Amino acid sequence: MSxxxxxxxxxxxxxxxxxxxxxxxxxxxxxxxxxxxKLPQSSEEYDAAGKLVVPGFIDVHCHGGMGYETTSExxxxxxxxxxxxxxxxxxxxxxxxxxxxxEKLAASLRNVEAYRKSPTGSKVAGTHLEGPYINPExxxxxNPAYLRKADIAEVLRLHAISPVALVSYAIEMEGSxxxxxxxxxxxxxxxxxxxxxxxxxxxxxxxxxxxxxTHFCNQMTKLHHREIGLVGAGLYEDEVMIEMICDKxxxxxxxxxxxxxxxxxxxxLLISDAMxxxxxxxxxxxxxxxxxxxxxxxxxxxxxxxxxxxxxxMNMALKNVLEVTGKGLSDVIQTTAWNQAQDLNLHKLxxxxxxxxxxxxxxxxxxxxxxxxxxxxxxV
Numbered sequence: 449m450s451x452x453x454x455x456x457x458x459x460x461x462x463x464x465x466x467x468x469x470x471x472x473x474x475x476x477x478x479x480x481x482x483x484x485x486k487l488p489q490s491s492e493e494y495d496a497a498g499k500l501v502v503p504g505f506i507d508v509h510c511h512g513g514m515g516y517e518t519t520s521e522x523x524x525x526x527x528x529x530x531x532x533x534x535x536x537x538x539x540x541x542x543x544x545x546x547x548x549x550x551e552k553l554a555a556s557l558r559n560v561e562a563y564r565k566s567p568t569g570s571k572v573a574g575t576h577l578e579g580p581y582i583n584p585e586x587x588x589x590x591n592p593a594y595l596r597k598a599d600i601a602e603v604l605r606l607h608a609i610s611p612v613a614l615v616s617y618a619i620e621m622e623g624s625x626x627x628x629x630x631x632x633x634x635x636x637x638x639x640x641x642x643x644x645x646x647x648x649x650x651x652x653x654x655x656x657x658x659x660x661x662t663h664f665c666n667q668m669t670k671l672h673h674r675e676i677g678l679v680g681a682g683l684y685e686d687e688v689m690i691e692m693i694c695d696k697x698x699x700x701x702x703x704x705x706x707x708x709x710x711x712x713x714x715x716x717l718l719i720s721d722a723m724x725x726x727x728x729x730x731x732x733x734x735x736x737x738x739x740x741x742x743x744x745x746x747x748x749x750x751x752x753x754x755x756x757x758x759x760x761x762m763n764m765a766l767k768n769v770l771e772v773t774g775k776g777l778s779d780v781i782q783t784t785a786w787n788q789a790q791d792l793n794l795h796k797l798x799x800x801x802x803x804x805x806x807x808x809x810x811x812x813x814x815x816x817x818x819x820x821x822x823x824x825x826x827x828v
Contacts, residue, residue: 449474451824452490453808456501460800461782470501472806475823479802494826496810499818502781503798504539504807505762506788508614509576509663509691509719511544511735512757513726518543518575519556519736526559531569532727534828536720536761537809537817540571540788540797542613544721546736547579547590550602554609561610571807571822573792574613577603578662581617581624582642588667589749589756590642591736598627604634613792616641616662619653628656637792639691642667643678650681654688660791663721664690664707666698666755683710689791691719692783694768695760697746701772708773708780716783717791718765723747723757767815 451472458468458480467483471490481487512518513532516525526543533541543560545553557575564572579590581598598617606612614637617624631638640650641662646669650658661668661682669677682690683706690711694704698721707716720726725733725742732750733740735757739750747756762784769780782798789798796804806824811817820828 449492449824450478450488450490451492451494451821451826452487453494453496453501453810454487455498456496457498458501458800459777459781460503461786461798463800464778468501470800470808472808472821472824475806475825477800477802477804477806480800494819499813500777500811501800502809502811503785503800504809504820504822505537506573506785506794506798507533507538507541507720507722507762508573508717508788508792509544509578510541510722511546512724513722515724515728517546517724517736518560519545519548519552520559521555523559523562526563527568530563530567530572533570534820534822535727535817537763537811537820538570539807539809539820539822540573540794542573542576542792544576544578547582547587547594548736549594550605553577553606557606557610564610569827573794574611575606576614576616577606577612578616579642581615581621581627583618583621583644585644586618586642586667588642588754589735589738589740591738597621598623600627600630600634603631603636607634607636612636614639618643618645619658620645620649625652625656628653628658632657640668640678644669645678647676647678647681650678654685659687660689662691663698663719664692665703666693683707686712686715689715689717689787691717693719693721693758693760694765694772695745695758696768696772698755698758704769704772708769708775713780713782714787714790717787718762718769718783720760720762720765721758722760726759726761763811763815763817
């Protein structure tokens with residue numbers, strides 16, 4: 449089966465074309481056509497009518513949405529979240545866990561694996577374990593009752609249930625340097641988060657293979673003129689990848705601008721860090737069993753007001769970056785999919801090029817999602 453997307457304003461890393469066409473065949477991109485080229489016959493046509501056509505977004509940090517968490521006991525939760533992710537243009541995501549017991553995490557990964565094998569919405573790139581190996585001083589909205597020492601055996605037990613793509617942990621905690629080496633050997637991406645590490649401690653982690661920061665600036669050592677901390681590390685070290693929650697709450701517009709000014713664009717990962725209230729009205733919710741109040745879109749713990757994930761959607765994250773930085777779409781589009789694909793070693797994803805997987809998102813002028821194709825099949 450072939451699909452022809454016509455009249456597209458195509459934007460992909462290193463490529464921008466007006467009135468372009470994309471031929472999708474057998475789940476792959478067969479060819480890109482420039483304006484005026486003769487177009488082939490196809491089984492199905494979609495007229496983009498000048499709308500933005502971009503690579504399907506990849507969200508590597510998502511806890512939930514539509515009233516469900518990825519760690520929910522409800523076996524339908526991951527499916528509901530995965531289908532909701534499509535409506536924000538996400539074609540691949542990492543269901544992200546919380547600091548919970550191993551028993552609870554194992555049950556969650558069994559649900560993730562069932563969905564991963566038969567996805568009805570966004571595809572699963574692997575699970576992101578956020579915690580439980582974090583610094584208690586930087587727990588934020590993670591449940592301190594379940595914090596524990598880094599344990600590669602536990603990670604590998606979970607990995608055997610369903611692939612673990614990424615682990616976020618505090619590099620300064622006991623055993624975390626060796627843990628980093630062990631994750632590297634297992635092919636699992638290492639990321640530093642919920643951490644009180646010094647710049648020197650982070651650099652020791654870099655020697656072991658640590659080159660990534662979880663939700664940059666949030667729950668990590670702040671920038672100070674006598675100790676630049678992990679905020680300083682993220683800005684200073686060009687090779688370090690940084691996740692950014694660009695909801696204008698977790699990061700103010702000035703910090704978003706600063707990061708995009710200081711960091712190479714290929715080292716920035718837009719994420720949602722979405723919690724269960726995403727896609728729903730303000731009100732009372734929870735995160736990992738902790739009470740959360742969502743007001744004006746900001747999710748905070750009822751107990752102390754700490755930010756508790758976000759209600760951000762990936763299409764709005766992109767819109768916010770463009771508005772705040774004034775950059776062109778072609779300058780930042782790689783932060784939505786290509787960088788994530790490189791980060792997690794996802795082959796043939798993140799670009800609109802011949803030979804790549806046909807995951808495509810079409811955006812209207814207001815960045816509302818108009819259509820989504822996954823493996824060449826229209827899902828939205």
